[in-house]
Every structure is written in C-alpha cells, then in structure tokens.
Amino acid sequence: MKKDDNKSSNITCPIYKSWRELPHIPVSKGQKGSIGETGDWRTFRPEIDKKKCNKCGICYVYCPDGVIVFKEGSVPEIDYTYCKGCGICKVKCPKKVIEMIQERE
Amino acid sequence: MSKMKKTQTDKEKTIIMSGNYAAAWGAKCARVKVVSAYPITPQTTVVEKMAEFVDTKELDANYIKVESEHSVMSSLVGSSMTGARSFTATSGQGLLYMTEMLHWVSSSRLPIVTTIASRGIAPPWNIWAEYTDILSIRDCGWIIQFASTHQEIFDSVLMSYKIAENEDVMLPYFIVYGGFTQSHTSKPVRIPRQTDVDNFLPAPPEKGWSHLNLDPENPITHGNLLMPQQEYLDFRFLIHDSMMKSKKTIHRTIKEFKKSFGRDYKGLVEKYRCDDADVVMISYGALAEQNKNAVDTLREKGRKVGSFKLRYIRPFPTEELMELFDSGVKVIGVADQGTAFGSPTGGPISTEVMSLLGSGKRKIKVLPIIWGLGGRNVTVDEQINLYKHLLRLKNKNEYPVDDAFQQGTYWLGLKTGA
Known part of the structure; x- marks a missing residue:
C-alpha cells in the first residue's frame, strides 16, 4: 500500500519507522472501510422492495460485513459503498423481497 | 479466589x-x-x-x-x-x-x-x-x-x-x-x-x-x-x-x-561434572538425568567425563553451549530422543549443536546419537558404553565401528543381528 493510498481511503494507520516502536501484535480498531471501498468488488447488488419489506431486520442480523443499517420500524438501508454483494441477505429474507441485480459498468 | x-x-x-x-x-x-x-x-x-x-x-x-x-x-x-x-x-x-x-x-x-x-x-x-x-x-x-x-x-x-x-x-x-x-x-x-x-x-x-x-x-x-x-x-x-x-x-x-x-533449577542448562571434562554428553529429558549415574561410574574410574542437560531448547542455550565449547572439552556426544529425518545427523538437536560448533575454528569432535525412540529402554550401562565410544574418539580418533553407527550417527540399540 502506497502512502497516498492511506490518505485516499481515510485510514488512520500508524506508520512505523522501526521495529523498536512496534507493539507485540497488530490490532485494528473498528473503522469504516479499512481495506478500501469494498462496494467496488460487487457483481450483484441487493435491492430491497421497500413496499413489501416487513421491517423484521433479519437481513441486518445476517449481513457479514455490517453494511445494512436498520432502525426498528423502518426499512433497512444498504450501504452500497461497502456492500460486496454476497447475497446472504437475499437468502435470509423471510419475505423474499430482496433481489440481486447485476451491476453494469 | x-x-x-x-x-x-x-x-x-x-x-x-x-x-x-x-x-x-x-x-x-x-x-x-x-x-x-x-x-x-x-x-x-x-x-x-x-x-x-x-x-x-x-x-x-x-x-x-x-x-x-x-x-x-x-x-x-x-x-x-x-x-x-x-x-x-x-x-x-x-x-x-x-x-x-x-x-x-x-x-x-x-x-x-x-x-x-x-x-x-x-x-x-x-x-x-x-x-x-x-x-x-x-x-x-x-x-x-x-x-x-x-x-x-x-x-x-x-x-x-x-x-x-x-x-x-x-x-x-x-x-x-x-x-x-x-x-x-x-x-x-x-x-x-x-x-x-x-x-x-x-x-x-x-x-x-x-x-x-x-x-x-x-x-x-x-x-x-x-x-x-x-x-x-x-x-x-x-x-x-x-x-x-x-x-x-x-x-x-x-x-x-x-x-x-529453595529448589534451584540453575538455568537453561544443567551441567554435571563438566568443569574439567574432556568428554561431555549433551542430552535432554529424563535420560539426561539418568546419564549422571553413568558419569559417576566413569568418574570413579578416573575418566574425565561430564553430562550436559538441556533444560530449554527454545530459546536455544547458545551462550551456555559456546561456554562449553571453550571449556577445553575435546569430544561431545549429542543424544537425541527424537528424529529429524533427512537432517544432517538424523536428530534435530545434534544438528543444531553442530551448527553452533561450526561457527568458530574449534577442533571438537562430535558424535551424534539417537536413543530411546518409541520408549526403547536405555540403561545406565548403555550410557556408559556410549561414553566409552566418546573416549575412544578422543584417545584414538576412532568412531564406533559397529553397525549401529550409520551415516555419521550412532543409533543406540539399532538391531544389527550381532
């Protein structure tokens, strides 16, 4: 990773000049997109049919990347900047109202 | 609590x-x-x-x-x-x-x-x-x-x-x-x-x-x-x-x-009658403890032998071994109760000891030994015999001649039909 990359993806990662400064092990604190905008990896985009969604929040629970934002009583929102399009939400949706739509350039 | x-x-x-x-x-x-x-x-x-x-x-x-x-x-x-x-x-x-x-x-x-x-x-x-x-x-x-x-x-x-x-x-x-x-x-x-x-x-x-x-x-x-x-x-x-x-x-x-x-575990190694020894056997585990008996028997006969017990192998007791090499010892046996197939000696620790030995211009001879594999009994008498092999190496510059000596390593107890 070039130093410029660090800036562009807003990562706060200490840059060590010497092994003497290192802690015992590397540890990451929770921060958004520490490896970049992973939405770029997506081939299929999940889309929730807002009218048919029963707002149960199961997609939010199962999302392995934590990119579904859910507030009790409202339709979940998917953060497409980081959603990789794995499709687990589609499989888990009990109402079958999430569709995977192919991304086009 | x-x-x-x-x-x-x-x-x-x-x-x-x-x-x-x-x-x-x-x-x-x-x-x-x-x-x-x-x-x-x-x-x-x-x-x-x-x-x-x-x-x-x-x-x-x-x-x-x-x-x-x-x-x-x-x-x-x-x-x-x-x-x-x-x-x-x-x-x-x-x-x-x-x-x-x-x-x-x-x-x-x-x-x-x-x-x-x-x-x-x-x-x-x-x-x-x-x-x-x-x-x-x-x-x-x-x-x-x-x-x-x-x-x-x-x-x-x-x-x-x-x-x-x-x-x-x-x-x-x-x-x-x-x-x-x-x-x-x-x-x-x-x-x-x-x-x-x-x-x-x-x-x-x-x-x-x-x-x-x-x-x-x-x-x-x-x-x-x-x-x-x-x-x-x-x-x-x-x-x-x-x-x-x-x-x-x-x-x-x-x-x-x-x-x-009140109990003293010395350090990374335990030296037993090594101070003026010409011949030292390096080993580890309970057989190293038993080896002290072999040393005592030979010391009673005036043989200058010692036993060097490795308590640690990681970290490797490099300094202690270097000290041993510089103590005037002439011949070292390294007994492994384990194998490293295809390594220079067939035993992992003898290979490591020999790699250290090579770092100076010392003229110490080494006999790598494999013993006690799979729980095969190793008696004090057998350990005494090994010391005799080491003494012969020191006095006559002769490595063991029996069939248990294979590719430079002595496989104690190897069945040789003799």
Whole structure:
C-alpha cells in the first residue's frame, strides 16, 4: 500500500519507522472501510422492495460485513459503498423481497 | 479466589503422585482460570485430574470439553485473549493436530502454558517416551522446556506462567516430559503453601494483557491482513527477539523460585561434572538425568567425563553451549530422543549443536546419537558404553565401528543381528 493510498481511503494507520516502536501484535480498531471501498468488488447488488419489506431486520442480523443499517420500524438501508454483494441477505429474507441485480459498468 | 473451597489447611506437604498429577497440581496451584481438554494417552490423567479439581471446587476455573486438540488450542486462544490464565495438556498426535493453532497462540503473543507427556509418533502406533512430537513443532514460537523429574514438572508450571506472562516475553510455554516413564510413575512431590505460591505468582492483571484484550465495550480486530510492505516481517522479528531475550526473564525467575521455595533449577542448562571434562554428553529429558549415574561410574574410574542437560531448547542455550565449547572439552556426544529425518545427523538437536560448533575454528569432535525412540529402554550401562565410544574418539580418533553407527550417527540399540 502506497502512502497516498492511506490518505485516499481515510485510514488512520500508524506508520512505523522501526521495529523498536512496534507493539507485540497488530490490532485494528473498528473503522469504516479499512481495506478500501469494498462496494467496488460487487457483481450483484441487493435491492430491497421497500413496499413489501416487513421491517423484521433479519437481513441486518445476517449481513457479514455490517453494511445494512436498520432502525426498528423502518426499512433497512444498504450501504452500497461497502456492500460486496454476497447475497446472504437475499437468502435470509423471510419475505423474499430482496433481489440481486447485476451491476453494469 | 474467594470461591475456592478450603479443603485443607494451607501448609506445605509432600504427596506421592504421578508426573501427570504433578502437572495438574502445578496448574491448580497456579490458579489457572480456564482449562480446555481433549484426552490422549499418555497425557489423559492430567486433564482428568484438572476436571476433578474443578468438580470438587478445589480450583475455581472454567473447564471446556471440546472435540479435538485443534479446538483445545482454539478455545484457549479465546480465553487467553480475555486475560484468563489458560492451561491444557496433550501428547503425540494430539500436539501435531494442534499445530496450526500453536502459531495463532505465539503470533498473538498469548501466555498459554501446555504440558506435554511426549510419545512416539504413529504409524506404527507408539505411546511411549520419545520427543519427536515436541521436537517437530520446535519452531512455532513457543518456549520449550524439559522437566526431568516429577518435582520439576510441578515447579515448572509455577515458573512457566511467571515467565510467559512477563510483559517483555508474552510467549506461550511448553513443559515437556516423557510419556509413562515420567507421566505414569509415582514419586514424592513437595507442594508448597498456596500463600507462598500466590506471592511468587500473582494473578494476571484484571484488565487483561496490555497488547490484546477482548472487551465487548472496546471492540478490536486481531490477526488482520498485513500487506507485504507493512510490518508482517517486523512482527516475525519481534517474536524471535522476545524469545531470545526471554532468557533474562528465565534466569531471573529461576533465581526468584530458588529464593521462595529453595529448589534451584540453575538455568537453561544443567551441567554435571563438566568443569574439567574432556568428554561431555549433551542430552535432554529424563535420560539426561539418568546419564549422571553413568558419569559417576566413569568418574570413579578416573575418566574425565561430564553430562550436559538441556533444560530449554527454545530459546536455544547458545551462550551456555559456546561456554562449553571453550571449556577445553575435546569430544561431545549429542543424544537425541527424537528424529529429524533427512537432517544432517538424523536428530534435530545434534544438528543444531553442530551448527553452533561450526561457527568458530574449534577442533571438537562430535558424535551424534539417537536413543530411546518409541520408549526403547536405555540403561545406565548403555550410557556408559556410549561414553566409552566418546573416549575412544578422543584417545584414538576412532568412531564406533559397529553397525549401529550409520551415516555419521550412532543409533543406540539399532538391531544389527550381532
């Protein structure tokens, strides 16, 4: 990773000049997109049919990347900047109202 | 601590127990908080005894039963990351099955202690004393210490946590002893007062380890991907560096232990009548202890022989060996109770000793030896005979001529039809 990359993806990662400064092990604190905008990896985009969604929040629970934002009583929102399009939400949706739509350039 | 049932008054006592029970008693007195267990011969009675301690509330710990050794070490990774003092025991195949997680532990710098009742590796099945199990994972980043008496097994558990949990060390720790010859024989073991143990070995910090602490209020990810340009290489160096520097902590802990309990474990090695010796045999484990008898017999006849016991192989006692090489010794035998197929000598430790020897312009002759594989008996008489081979090498510059001497290594007891 070039130093410029660090800036562009807003990562706060200490840059060590010497092994003497290192802690015992590397540890990451929770921060958004520490490896970049992973939405770029997506081939299929999940889309929730807002009218048919029963707002149960199961997609939010199962999302392995934590990119579904859910507030009790409202339709979940998917953060497409980081959603990789794995499709687990589609499989888990009990109402079958999430569709995977192919991304086009 | 307060939950502990007071089953007996707190005074020093001597109990006749097996080597396995000595390991379990050590873990109990060290007040381990988590034990994860999977049974395997000849280690099983260690974790059985731990289960009993937890069941009778003599020990306040969580006891986790899992389905394999891989899961044993995985679960301890989790428990140790919360700062809990964690313990298990295994042997042979079980240790090999654990191997992947051994790296997770050392590279996460978790001070887990594991006792190993070493045994031969299958196939063919073999459950008796041999160290190929531990020797084959010697480069996993764990400190490796041999305990050659029952008392040493118990005492080592107390010392091991103090060394492993030291802020500058933070490395996992193996205590190794031979299957059956040590694990299932019984000897008196001195159990100190718990208050003395607590003074010697305080509980780990409440807040967990400073470098890594699982805390739901303060979530972290550990073990993330590091790109080649980032510090993967540097963290590897740190593990090696901490291991080498742990020698200081080991020496200090041995001294503190002597001060608290009166028993002196010397250092990374134990030299026996080596000072003026022309011929020295280097070995490890219980056979190294027995080797002292061979030395005594030969000393009575005026032979200048000594025995050099490796207590640690990781970190490797480089300085102590260099000192031995410069002491005027002429011939060295290195006896491995384990194999390294295809290595220069066939034995892992003899190969390492010879690599050190090559770093100077010394004229010391070495006879690599393999002995006791799969629990094959090694008698004092056989050890005396080995010394005679070494003396012949010194006096006449002759290596053994019998058929057991193969590719430069003496395979003691190899069936040669003679």
